[in-house]
Amino acid sequence: MISEKLSAVAPLPVAQQKQDKKENVLPLRSVEERKCLKKHIPELLWMEQLARKFSDVIDVTIEDTIHWQEHDLPLYSLTLGNKTDNQVPTLLLTGGVHGVERIGTQVLLAWLQSVLERIRWDNDLKDKMQHMQIVMMPLVNPVGMFLNSRCNGNGVDLNRNSPIRADDKTPWLGGGHRYGGFLPWYRGREKDPMQTENQMLERVIRRQVFNHPLALVLDVHSGFGTRDRLWFPYAFRKKPIGNIANYFALKLLWERSYSNQPYIFEPQSLHYLTHGDLWDYFYLESKQTSGCNFLPLTLEMGSWAWVKKRPQQLLNFAGLFNPQKQHRHSRVLRRHIMLLDFLMSAALNSERWLPDDEQATLLKQAATTIWCT
């Protein structure tokens, strides 16, 4: 059960929302600093380069800055599309929650780059963007990425850090623990607020997502098994999520539209439970505090397939989570473009596939038969 109460959240007044948005100024860096960042966290420079080149299309906000060694590492949010109409649907994309899984950040940036280039000439896409907003935080944990570490700079696993306690047995350590940051999957101290990176996520979601009627969410990870999986909540309990019919409708839509797609679409709890999952937390928060139909998914890219093809990757930690051969890396970057484009269209056309009450009853029965028996 949930042991820690979700904070009561009212939507922020507009004036406060504006005040919370920090200056939209990208940092100037010395040659030495650029050299160092290029070596350890080129994804940050890639994101800044896109933000500069397409500054007429992207709104960049520095939500916070983490001071790490001699570096100031900004936590960026990017917004594209219709930034003024609160009635348009949202696509929320996040990556790099686990720093070592840098391929997740790269998949999002590669897709973003493609969208930005196409917007220059593709009027259909440009028109589409006027009817929705895309909010991205492609690099949630820059210190973790700098260090090639799953955790953030405090040794905390950001996806075990929300105030949600699992209902049932979790894998020892892997499900999240309070022993300390010297072991992986550390949740942080019980009484502490969520880590800065997660507070940033929460702030952006409250400010820009919960005040919209619908949000499809994709948080990109790598590392579990040999297949690519699309997981939806819960991670903290086996009991099906309340809106499982919506997820089942989305699964059917996806599989009918792309019949040769490679993903396994399922609840995370089929595999294991965890404490402190971010998307359990934000989903429950959306129910308590907003009218937003909030549908988070996690893409868990099956990195063991890359290791199987190149076992020497076992010798380095980053090799367990990232494709390291050039051709495989390129293949992974283009592999998920179809999924991201689909999510964009699904968010835009939700009234065409979200079930009504009667359909929801049938879909819920089907979902329960497939996933919960």
Ligand SMILES: [Zn+2]
């Ligand atoms: Zn991960």
